[in-house]
Amino acid sequence: xxxxxxxxxxxxxxxxxxxxxxxxxxxxxxxxxxxxxxxxxxxxxxxxxxxxxxxxxxxxxxxxxxxxxxxxxxxxxxxxxxxxxxxxxxxxxxxxxxxxxxxxxxxxxxxxxxxxxxxxxxxxxxxxxxxxxxxxxxxxxxxxxxxxxxxxxxx
DNA sequence: GCCAACGTTGGC
DNA sequence: GCCAACGTTGGC
Numbered sequence: 001x002x003x004x005x006x007x008x009x010x011x012x013x014x015x016x017x018x019x020x021x022x023x024x025x026x027x028x029x030x031x032x033x034x035x036x037x038x039x040x041x042x043x044x045x046x047x048x049x050x051x052x053x054x055x056x057x058x059x060x061x062x063x064x065x066x067x068x069x070x071x072x073x074x075x076x077x078x079x080x081x082x083x084x085x086x087x088x089x090x091x092x093x094x095x096x097x098x099x100x101x102x103x104x105x106x107x108x109x110x111x112x113x114x115x116x117x118x119x120x121x122x123x124x125x126x127x128x129x130x131x132x133x134x135x136x137x138x139x140x141x142x143x144x145x146x147x148x149x150x151x152x153x154x155x
Numbered sequence: 156g157c158c159a160a161c162g163t164t165g166g167c
Numbered sequence: 168g169c170c171a172a173c174g175t176t177g178g179c
Contacts, residue, residue, distance in 0.1 A: 056177060061177080133160040135160075135177070
């Protein structure tokens with residue numbers, strides 16, 4: 001059975017509309033530079049998994065839609081590119097440190113489901129997103145949480 | 156723009 | 168291997 005995830009992105013950098021506008025509506029999920037988030041992508045995200053798309057650093061922050069994992073993990077090429085803001089001088093092609101998956105656009109919700117609303121919803125207490133001080137940019141979502149969020153966001 | 160939270164780095 | 172300094176995230 002497919003698993004579920006949530007990924008964060010600053011919409012000014014990369015929004016769900018950017019993803020929907022890509023060729024074939026799919027893109028590399030590059031630039032993740034946190035080990036815990038990387039491990040989820042590298043080891044656990046599987047083809048066909050569902051992904052909640054969250055807009056951070058915006059007013060208000062919240063979940064705006066969903067995507068699907070269409071390619072499992074492989075090295076993030078931006079770690080080798082000294083011109084990239086994601087360059088990592090300690091990474092080599094022989095021993096890559098950072099990984100990414102490919103995501104395809106699936107759905108844009110009729111409205112943004114805000115972080116505040118999710119904090120009020122029963123059943124999301126264990127979602128890292130709603131925890132104070134949380135900074136994880138890729139996190140697992142349980143089937144029950146997924147269902148509750150979709151129901152609330154679709155109205 | 157501020158700043159709390161927290162992950163990472165590097166000196167020892 | 169500890170931990171202070173530092174940098175980043177991300178809500179507000």
